[in-house]
Amino acid sequence: MTNLFKSIKVGKLHLEHRVAMAPLTRSRSAQPGNVPSAMNVEYYRQRASAALIITEATQISQQGQGYAWTPGIYTDEQVQGWRAVSDAVHREGGHIFLQLWHVGRVSHPIFQPDGALPVAPSALPVNGKTFIIDDEGNGVWGDVPVPQELSIEGIRKIIADYRQAARNAISAGMDGVEIHAGNGYLLDQFINSSSNHRRDEYGGSIENRARILIEVVAAVTEEVGAENVGVRLTPMGRFMGMNDETPEATFGHVVRELNRFGLAYLHLVEPAMVGVVKDEQFDPRWDAIIAQLRGEFSGVLMLAGGYDRVTAEQALADGRGDIIAFGRPFIANPDLPVRLKHGYSLNEGFPASYFGGSEQGYIDYPTYAEV
Ligand SMILES: Cc1cc2nc3c(=O)[nH]c(=O)nc-3n(C[C@H](O)[C@H](O)[C@H](O)COP(=O)(O)O)c2cc1C
Numbered sequence: 005m006t007n008l009f010k011s012i013k014v015g016k017l018h019l020e021h022r023v024a025m026a027p028l029t030r031s032r033s034a035q036p037g038n039v040p041s042a043m044n045v046e047y048y049r050q051r052a053s054a055a056l057i058i059t060e061a062t063q064i065s066q067q068g069q070g071y072a073w074t075p076g077i078y079t080d081e082q083v084q085g086w087r088a089v090s091d092a093v094h095r096e097g098g099h100i101f102l103q104l105w106h107v108g109r110v111s112h113p114i115f116q117p118d119g120a121l122p123v124a125p126s127a128l129p130v131n132g133k134t135f136i137i138d139d140e141g142n143g144v145w146g147d148v149p150v151p152q153e154l155s156i157e158g159i160r161k162i163i164a165d166y167r168q169a170a171r172n173a174i175s176a177g178m179d180g181v182e183i184h185a186g187n188g189y190l191l192d193q194f195i196n197s198s199s200n201h202r203r204d205e206y207g208g209s210i211e212n213r214a215r216i217l218i219e220v221v222a223a224v225t226e227e228v229g230a231e232n233v234g235v236r237l238t239p240m241g242r243f244m245g246m247n248d249e250t251p252e253a254t255f256g257h258v259v260r261e262l263n264r265f266g267l268a269y270l271h272l273v274e275p276a277m278v279g280v281v282k283d284e285q286f287d288p289r290w291d292a293i294i295a296q297l298r299g300e301f302s303g304v305l306m307l308a309g310g311y312d313r314v315t316a317e318q319a320l321a322d323g324r325g326d327i328i329a330f331g332r333p334f335i336a337n338p339d340l341p342v343r344l345k346h347g348y349s350l351n352e353g354f355p356a357s358y359f360g361g362s363e364q365g366y367i368d369y370p371t372y373a374e375v
Contacts, residue, residue, distance in 0.1 A: 007320035008313075009345055012327065014056065014304050015231035015268030017099050017179060019327070022320065023341040025054035026308045026331035027103040027182065027236070029061050031135060031143065031360040033075040033085075038063070040075050040085030045092045046367050050338035052098030055327065058182050058234075058271075059089070061105035061189075064169035065162075067123060068190070069115040070107030071135040072143045073360060077102060077169045083176045090177030101180040101234060101268075102173040104166060104224070108190030109151035109199075110244055112136050123158060124151035125193050125200040125207060130245040132188070135359055143360040159206060159216060162190070167223040170233075180232035183220060186273055188244025191217045192237075195254060198247035210250070210257045218261050225265050234306070235262060236271040239297065240287040252293060259300045270301045271329065274309030298324060313344045339371040348372045 009021045034041035051057060063069040063076045076082045086102065093100045109124035114136055116122060129150045136146040154162070166183070173181045185191035193199040194216045200207045206215050217235075225233050238246070239255040248254050262270060272294060298305055307325035316328040334340050336353035343350055349372075357365025 019055040022327045024329040025057045025334045026329035027058040031073040038076045049092040052093045052096035057100040059102045065165045068106035070111035072137045086176035102178040103182045106190040108193045121152040127153045132244045166220045170224040182234040186238030188246045196246045196248045230265045234269040238273040269304040271306040
């Protein structure tokens with residue numbers, strides 16, 4: 005074991021090793037108000053030995069929410085809740101970035117202001133489900149309705165919301181923010197040609213489809229400093245109906261534009277593993293596009309998706325990426341870095357308790373020492 009445990013500089017942070025915690029939605033914020041709770045503080049504190057924690061996706065506004073009980077970063081209470089999380093992680097010597105999220109069309113009127121339809125680049129249906137709350141208050145998977153097309157004014161408001169949310173994250177003591185531009189959510193819906201049929205300056209050409217992301221990155225980096233900002237992309241991801249006609253050209257353009265900012269890092273999700281959906285159609289070109297984007301991006305590259313100890317070491321040795329983020333292994337193993345370092349066995353996770361619920365399957369996974 006060598007490469008995973010070499011230090012690396014990311015933005016202004018000096019990371020002791022390269023085992024990051026991937027962003028993981030767990031749908032357990034305190035209600036009402038989607039506020040990080042004492043239980044959430046304990047969950048992140050337990051995982052502070054990650055080189056860098058990227059928090060679960062956190063909505064930048066009420067409109068940006070699409071799943072039950074996910075936390076926000078747009079009210080004072082939420083900022084205070086996140087402050088307790090960042091303090092706990094810092095006390096343990098860890099580092100933490102907050103993932104900024106707007107789901108776009110992957111939502112439901114129950115989450116939207118005034119019960120409105122969710123917003124998207126275009127009013128196109130998606131064959132997908134989101135985690136909603138039924139009349140008895142239980143979390144259930146529900147269909148995503150056809151969204152309403154965003155106006156230019158609506159787009160400007162969202163960019164302003166990203167800016168404010170980034171400022172709030174820094175006030176909450178976060179070391180930085182990661183802009184979630186993958187997995188079929190709002191920014192990805194603009195980038196991919198399948199979900200963006202607009203004819204104005206935010207649709208049509210590659211430059212136009214990438215425009216909102218670049219404007220969000222410009223606003224957020226101006227607000228909190230580019231060295232404190234990462235961006236997550238899922239080129240060739242198929243989750244939530246994503247598909248692009250010319251992915252090499254589209255994502256190549258996005259990455260070359262991102263180079264202008266001097267970001268802390270770029271985070272790519274290996275398309276074979278964008279999330280929990282197993283029956284997606286995987287594009288055979290995915291391996292090549294990761295290599296292409298690695299060549300085109302001029303900063304630190306983080307990779308995620310299906311990695312284990314051996315494949316992570318190999319990816320670093322091959323120069324495929326610089327940091328590896330682990331998702332599901334970190335759910336079940338709060339002390340994942342030490343286990344990978346020494347080759348200790350890993351706990352198995354319980355997928356039934358990934359989304360929503362109590363302390364069970366959340367903060368009760370034992371460390372190796374406890375086993
Ligand atoms: C329960 C669960 C929740 C997730 N939530 C998020 C999220 O909030 N934001 C995000 O960008 N990706 C999310 N993902 C994707 C993970 O960050 C990661 O890319 C994926 O799990 C593949 O990595 P792994 O094989 O190490 O788990 C989630 C995945 C899982 C399993």
